[in-house]
Amino acid sequence: MNQSKNTVCDVTVIHEDVVKKVKNELPHSQEVKKCASLFKILGDHTRFKIITTLLKEEMCVCDISYLLDMSQSLISHQLRVLRDARLVKHRREGKVVYYSLDDSHIEKIVKYGFDHIKESSE
Amino acid sequence: MNQSKNTVCDVTVIHEDVVKKVKNELPHSQEVKKCASLFKILGDHTRFKIITTLLKEEMCVCDISYLLDMSQSLISHQLRVLRDARLVKHRREGKVVYYSLDDSHIEKIVKYGFDHIKESSE
DNA sequence: GTTACATATGAACAATCATTCATATGAGGT
DNA sequence: ACCTCATATGAATGATTGTTCATATGTAAC
Numbered sequence: 001m002n003q004s005k006n007t008v009c010d011v012t013v014i015h016e017d018v019v020k021k022v023k024n025e026l027p028h029s030q031e032v033k034k035c036a037s038l039f040k041i042l043g044d045h046t047r048f049k050i051i052t053t054l055l056k057e058e059m060c061v062c063d064i065s066y067l068l069d070m071s072q073s074l075i076s077h078q079l080r081v082l083r084d085a086r087l088v089k090h091r092r093e094g095k096v097v098y099y100s101l102d103d104s105h106i107e108k109i110v111k112y113g114f115d116h117i118k119e120s121s122e
Numbered sequence: 123m124n125q126s127k128n129t130v131c132d133v134t135v136i137h138e139d140v141v142k143k144v145k146n147e148l149p150h151s152q153e154v155k156k157c158a159s160l161f162k163i164l165g166d167h168t169r170f171k172i173i174t175t176l177l178k179e180e181m182c183v184c185d186i187s188y189l190l191d192m193s194q195s196l197i198s199h200q201l202r203v204l205r206d207a208r209l210v211k212h213r214r215e216g217k218v219v220y221y222s223l224d225d226s227h228i229e230k231i232v233k234y235g236f237d238h239i240k241e242s243s244e
Numbered sequence: 245g246t247t248a249c250a251t252a253t254g255a256a257c258a259a260t261c262a263t264t265c266a267t268a269t270g271a272g273g274t
Numbered sequence: 275a276c277c278t279c280a281t282a283t284g285a286a287t288g289a290t291t292g293t294t295c296a297t298a299t300g301t302a303a304c
Contacts, residue, residue, distance in 0.1 A: 013188050022179050035235040036170035043162030057144050066135050076252055095250045095301050105238040113157040116227040217271050217280045
């Protein structure tokens, strides 16, 4: 957490003006944390695959499980993580629970993610 | 990896039509993997903070380390991860190494990330 | 009530990964 | 050659987390 004695930079600051400027323009600490957490949730293969299946259609747990060839338990666990993060919402219809994306930003974020992949892959 | 015997969904598929449709529209497996990996890299607090400092100015390792109050070693390690993922580029000027963002998509992805945070936080 | 099906969840394990410490490399100055 | 500063990196450790297994909950039908 705090600077260790080996740290060079607790003494020398090379560009004070730049540091000051950037420090003032930095997003608030709490927003940064939340945003990183959002990406962390998107950054798991299983969860991200689930999201790609929900991009166009709402689906029930069983269908997702079948489509991705993953156990129902695993899908349920990760859907809960996605729910807690408010990335997906669910509605119950009898025994079946349908999941869908809860936020339009997610689609855009995912889209730009794919753009980055396609551009930097040659 | 493969379906365990407890899995319900290796037998029952509830919405065959939906499953088929979604399956055809799914992005290619390799792209999905790469994209999830991208978000994983963004999803670490330290790395994400580094990126926020580079949003407007290029900075040297020492400045980043000072600004974020983190050890030089930690910053260097994570900058290497960001370099390997082609999210940042570097240029050397004498002893000092300057880092900056390597891709304009990153700014957009980060921007939409913050949008999501602001919208879903009331 | 019981049975069957769809989903959720708790606990345990395995594997990943961020951080620290110590040391190495690279570059300019003397 | 040396010394100093800025950065990089290897190894080890501690903590986080994805996955599995077993079991529980909720719902409809009988």
